[in-house]
Amino acid sequence: MRSLKERIRTEATVIGSDILKVDHFLNHQVDVDFLQEIAQEFYRHFKDEPITKILTVEASGIAVAVATAMLFRVPVVFAKKAASLNLDQDTYTSEVYSFTRQTSYHMKVSSRYLDHQDHVLIIDDFLANGRAVQGMIDIVHQAGASLAGVGIVIEKGFQEGGQQLRQQGIKVVSLAIIDAMDENHIQFRE
């Protein structure tokens, strides 16, 4: 997605070898006009699939997932990361290690919101090592649902998550794939 790469190139900040900050338009402050362009891209790639649910994980995936679901006109389900009094007892659960937060958490989805009739599109803002997406795929499998694919805004192509998913035969659509980056340069995959 040309406009996304252009925004990353001109506006993102790289810290060290691993952190790409795009929190002024994607995951802390959200540019909602641009979000709708992103959603249109996902719609274009997956519109021929009979999607019934969009699945994401709180928190920063929610904005992208909601904008995408508005185009498919299907519900969004967001997996929960934290225990809550309000969550059903009957859940699909997957344990996920977060490198960003440097801790593991239990990703949970109430079993009322996914079942074997669902055809699921997973949406997230970032894909790096892929642990969050693998957790969501685990939950899709636990529900007996089918997976349409995975839509990612920014993939860190120098980490292994995207490659592992594609080797599993999963359709992964990343709107920008970064193959290398440092404080002076960001190299995108063509």
Place this chain on the structure above:
Amino acid sequence: MRSLKERIRTEATVIGSDILKVDHFLNHQVDVDFLQEIAQEFYRHFKDEPITKILTVEASGIAVAVATAMLFRVPVVFAKKAASLNLDQDTYTSEVYSFTRQTSYHMKVSSRYLDHQDHVLIIDDFLANGRAVQGMIDIVHQAGASLAGVGIVIEKGFQEGGQQLRQQGIKVVSLAIIDAMDENHIQFRE
């Protein structure tokens, strides 16, 4: 909002005296068509204010805030609850006690995303004791920004949050206010 009250009346589950579960359309699974109706209501109430930013807090406020921001065509900023390597060091911070999660957390917003030129609409899914909203108001004040008001989907009118905000002279628009509830009956404020 008549359609919201009707959905709460016919679809919500009340647990004990305090928990209202609407997680099949609002805060775990999200009905995006209905979300857009909710956003239209907030737009109708605040469209004459020169809003520059919508502020919410992760995670379950994000969906409502994004849908609302699409109508105002302004950015959403979502306050973070958890420490992250990706968050700026320079933040507005407010300590908030969550009754739902039975623990305190530090709500943070990067100081890059709110300043004295902003006129802020705070959006959240629930208002009960009001601690999360008071934390966001604290952050708006720290930024030197002005507050247009607070838009809430469901207010628990039998808890003190809404009354306290209105006593402070803040415009609070709650699309449904529940004055009493138990497992057999939900009473709305007219």
